[in-house]
Amino acid sequence: MIRGLVHRLDERTASSPFLKKALRYVFPDHWSFLLGEVALYAFIVLVATGVYLTFFFEPSTNVVVYHGEYAPLQGQQMTEAYRSVLDISLNVKAGLLIRQTHHWAANVFVAAIVLHLLRIFFTGAFRKPRELTYLIGVLMLFLALIEGYVGYSLADDLLSGMGLAIGYSVAMAIPFVGANLALLIWGGPFPGDASFWPRMYIAHVFIFPILIGLLLSLHLVLVASRHHTQFRERWTTEKRVRGTPAFPGQAPRSLGLMSAVAALLFLLGGLVQINPIWLWGPYHVSDATNGAQPDWYLGWLIGALRLMPGFDVTIGDYTLVPNPFWGGVLVPLIVFFFLVSWPFLERKVTGDRAFHNLLDRPRDAPWRTAIGAAFTTWVFLIFLAGAADRATVFFGISYTAQIWAFRILVWVVPVLVLFATRRACLELLRIERTSAVREAAEAEARAS
Amino acid sequence: MSRVRDWLVAAAVLLLGRREKRPLAPGRERIVPLEPPSPRSELAVVGLLLAAAFFAVGFVVVYALDRVSHQTQFLGLALGLSLACIAGALVIVSRRLVPEEQLEEDYPPAHPGDSDEIAQLVGESGDRFTRKGLIVVAAGAAGSALGLAAITPALSLGPALDPGVLRRTPWQAGRRLVDERGRSLRAEDIDFKTFYTAFPERADPEEMGAPLVVVRLDPAALALPQGRDSWAPEGILAYSKICTHAGCAIALFRTPLFPPAEPKPALVCPCHYSTFDPAAGGAVLFGPAGRPLPQLPLRIGAGGVLEAAGDFSGPIGPSWWGVRMGEAT
Numbered sequence: 001m002i003r004g005l006v007h008r009l010d011e012r013t014a015s016s017p018f019l020k021k022a023l024r025y026v027f028p029d030h031w032s033f034l035l036g037e038v039a040l041y042a043f044i045v046l047v048a049t050g051v052y053l054t055f056f057f058e059p060s061t062n063v064v065v066y067h068g069e070y071a072p073l074q075g076q077q078m079t080e081a082y083r084s085v086l087d088i089s090l091n092v093k094a095g096l097l098i099r100q101t102h103h104w105a106a107n108v109f110v111a112a113i114v115l116h117l118l119r120i121f122f123t124g125a126f127r128k129p130r131e132l133t134y135l136i137g138v139l140m141l142f143l144a145l146i147e148g149y150v151g152y153s154l155a156d157d158l159l160s161g162m163g164l165a166i167g168y169s170v171a172m173a174i175p176f177v178g179a180n181l182a183l184l185i186w187g188g189p190f191p192g193d194a195s196f197w198p199r200m201y202i203a204h205v206f207i208f209p210i211l212i213g214l215l216l217s218l219h220l221v222l223v224a225s226r227h228h229t230q231f232r233e234r235w236t237t238e239k240r241v242r243g244t245p246a247f248p249g250q251a252p253r254s255l256g257l258m259s260a261v262a263a264l265l266f267l268l269g270g271l272v273q274i275n276p277i278w279l280w281g282p283y284h285v286s287d288a289t290n291g292a293q294p295d296w297y298l299g300w301l302i303g304a305l306r307l308m309p310g311f312d313v314t315i316g317d318y319t320l321v322p323n324p325f326w327g328g329v330l331v332p333l334i335v336f337f338f339l340v341s342w343p344f345l346e347r348k349v350t351g352d353r354a355f356h357n358l359l360d361r362p363r364d365a366p367w368r369t370a371i372g373a374a375f376t377t378w379v380f381l382i383f384l385a386g387a388a389d390r391a392t393v394f395f396g397i398s399y400t401a402q403i404w405a406f407r408i409l410v411w412v413v414p415v416l417v418l419f420a421t422r423r424a425c426l427e428l429l430r431i432e433r434t435s436a437v438r439e440a441a442e443a444e445a446r447a448s
Numbered sequence: 449m450s451r452v453r454d455w456l457v458a459a460a461v462l463l464l465g466r467r468e469k470r471p472l473a474p475g476r477e478r479i480v481p482l483e484p485p486s487p488r489s490e491l492a493v494v495g496l497l498l499a500a501a502f503f504a505v506g507f508v509v510v511y512a513l514d515r516v517s518h519q520t521q522f523l524g525l526a527l528g529l530s531l532a533c534i535a536g537a538l539v540i541v542s543r544r545l546v547p548e549e550q551l552e553e554d555y556p557p558a559h560p561g562d563s564d565e566i567a568q569l570v571g572e573s574g575d576r577f578t579r580k581g582l583i584v585v586a587a588g589a590a591g592s593a594l595g596l597a598a599i600t601p602a603l604s605l606g607p608a609l610d611p612g613v614l615r616r617t618p619w620q621a622g623r624r625l626v627d628e629r630g631r632s633l634r635a636e637d638i639d640f641k642t643f644y645t646a647f648p649e650r651a652d653p654e655e656m657g658a659p660l661v662v663v664r665l666d667p668a669a670l671a672l673p674q675g676r677d678s679w680a681p682e683g684i685l686a687y688s689k690i691c692t693h694a695g696c697a698i699a700l701f702r703t704p705l706f707p708p709a710e711p712k713p714a715l716v717c718p719c720h721y722s723t724f725d726p727a728a729g730g731a732v733l734f735g736p737a738g739r740p741l742p743q744l745p746l747r748i749g750a751g752g753v754l755e756a757a758g759d760f761s762g763p764i765g766p767s768w769w770g771v772r773m774g775e776a777t
Contacts, residue, residue: 024551026552093519094511094520097520097527101524162696162697162719165694165696168766169694169695169766172766172767172768173766175769176769178769179611179614181608183606183611183613184602184606184608185605188606189614189655189765190765191654191655191656193606225556226555226556227556239554240552240553240554241554241555242550242551242552242553243550244549244551245549248480249542249547252538252541252546253539255538256534256537256539256542259531259532259534259535260532263532263534263535264528266527266531267524268524269524270521270522270525270528271525284653284654285653285654285697286628286645286647286659287697288698288719289718290699290718291718305693305719305720306720307736309736310722310732310734311738312767318770319739319768319770320769321769322769323693323738324694324736328694355555357555399721403721
């Protein structure tokens with residue numbers, strides 16, 4: 001039966017030579033190579049659940065009065081957007097499951113991308129000939145952050161409204177063109193024109209998903225055409241890739257991982273509450289709540305905004321650069337500039353222009369590992385500073401004192417991490433060398 | 449009767465029978481190595497797949513049941529467990545039932561010959577052009593002008609060239625302060641040690657220029673900037689409720705309810721904890737805000753009703769390139 005099927009397919013599509021090769025495509029084995037796959041599967045769940053949500057969501061800021069079943073919001077004024085998300089959550093059967101799964105999947109998607117990026121960075125997988133694959137990945141991370149932000153902003157609950165106000169202020173703070181840009185995007189002064197919601201909606205359900213999908217395909221094509229990297233072992237070389245074939249070996253593993261990711265996301269979506277917008281209430285410009293936190297992947301931005309000492313750049317009484325620029329624009333610019341330029345910076349400094357199919361262990365490149373660790377620490381401390389208000393609530397530590405401490409720590413700790421990491425790498429290499437020398441000596445002693 | 453027996457036998461054979469291995473292509477060498485079967489693993493896979501089917505049916509049943517409590521949780525549990533069983537089955541397949549293979553393959557090399565040929569092909573194709581520089585310049589001009597034309601309609605998205613709209617507020621001398629239900633706020637309604645949100649009477653409450661935060665402080669404790677002596681009748685102060693840092697509403701009022709009376713009263717934004725001094729014209733005490741909170745001059749009108757005595761002391765809301773500092777406007 002299989003035989004007939006394959007023959008008939010080949011007669012129509014002439015695909016057998018390609019299929020034969022694709023089925024025996026070689027996957028080197030290491031658990032960390034699966035992180036990118038997790039992101040891919042989270043994306044699939046995002047698209048599937050997202051399509052379902054579009055059948056119910058109403059991207060409109062028309063004001064309505066709530067007369068639904070949820071008593072605490074009875075009689076309140078809210079936008080149709082918020083009302084429709086309330087209905088998805090409280091009235092549509094399985095609606096809350098799909099909505100929460102969608103939200104969890106977004107969090108897992110970005111988390112998997114970040115872990116995947118760390119793996120790629122610390123093993124030097126971005127080196128020639130894979131710079132392009134790497135850059136596309138970084139671009140997808142950037143798009144995923146915006147996509148997530150726009151996604152949870154659509155609900156128009158109190159928290160998301162505050163997030164949009166911050167986004168508007170950050171856009172306004174861009175030097176010279178900020179006000180014009182913000183007015184263009186929002187269609188007028190905040191909270192914006194009625195067309196702003198449809199704009200966000202089309203960006204969230206069409207423009208960004210399609211961009212991410214296209215880049216994702218390109219990313220995978222590039223990975224496959226250059227083949228996977230592999231770790232240095234006794235049996236690996238720069239010339240030949242060794243591992244499990246796509247079929248039959250890798251296929252059940254990957255499908256199993258996909259099922260596991262989907263299982264985890266639906267279990268989280270069903271059992272672990274996320275963003276209960278009916279508790280936050282609708283957004284009004286005059287409302288805000290204490291203890292507001294964004295989704296985790298924007299925590300570093302809120303931290304950067306909060307850490308910044310209060311100053312605008314001014315000439316006389318003329319404002320040039322308003323404060324949100326530093327935390328909201330400059331910090332992400334630095335982070336993404338670092339990520340984008342690193343492969344070229346490293347090549348410039350080391351002068352290494354060779355093909356690299358074998359991965360470094362982090363210790364093999366002490367400076368790269370040290371700088372990467374220091375940079376990650378910098379971003380992570382800024383992220384932690386974004387949660388300082390929570391630490392005040394839970395542990396009673398003065399918020400002001402924490403902010404001052406973080407303002408110093410974010411510069412001191414990364415430097416310490418830099419030198420400690422480099423030292424640790426060199427030490428590990430030294431231990432390896434001495435034990436290799438000893439083994440060689442012992443082998444020689446046995447031989448004589 | 450015998451028909452039933454035939455069916456039963458057929459079913460038993462289908463379920464329990466083990467297929468005789470027969471080579472797909474007789475006489476040809478195997479591609480995938482032959483490894484011994486593992487009946488227990490197969491049984492586990494069958495069990496897990498049946499469990500997956502069970503949970504999937506459970507999902508449909510829970511969906512169909514009306515008014516079941518914790519429906520979301522049960523739906524998620526059913527779907528999640530079904531998928532988890534499939535994942536488990538696939539893990540067993542990959543670990544125990546798929547032949548263990550390690551293949552090797554060459555990494556694809558570079559193709560310098562082909563690349564040279566492409567370069568040559570492109571180069572030779574342009575040989576009829578003799579004024580390449582000029583054509584490149586002209587093409588560049590056409591491309592950039594057309595690009596500019598293509599993005600021009602984007603200006604219709606919003607009043608991008610008119611940032612003056614950012615300075616407009618609904619407040620002017622004589623406009624009354626009302627609460628969120630539209631009732632006038634009177635001076636005697638304003639207590640110490642709490643804050644009130646006020647809106648302009650008969651105006652859109654959903655624009656950033658509208659909401660105010662109103663507090664009452666001891667008039668003797670005020671240290672307002674010059675020229676604002678009359679702005680706080682009876683010590684009642686009104687500020688824009690929108691933070692000058694990132695546009696969130698000032699929703700926190702720090703004020704000691706009992707001695708010691710430190711730290712002094714402050715208006716705080718919960719987004720990034722910009723902290724403003726209401727006694728000193730909204731000056732920044734802490735946090736990232738770069739300019740003071742704009743103050744609205746108040747007066748007490750007929751019947752003790754609070755009303756604006758003019759517009760704000762400066763532009764409200766988040767700052768932009770060219771927004772002036774509070775005192776200057």
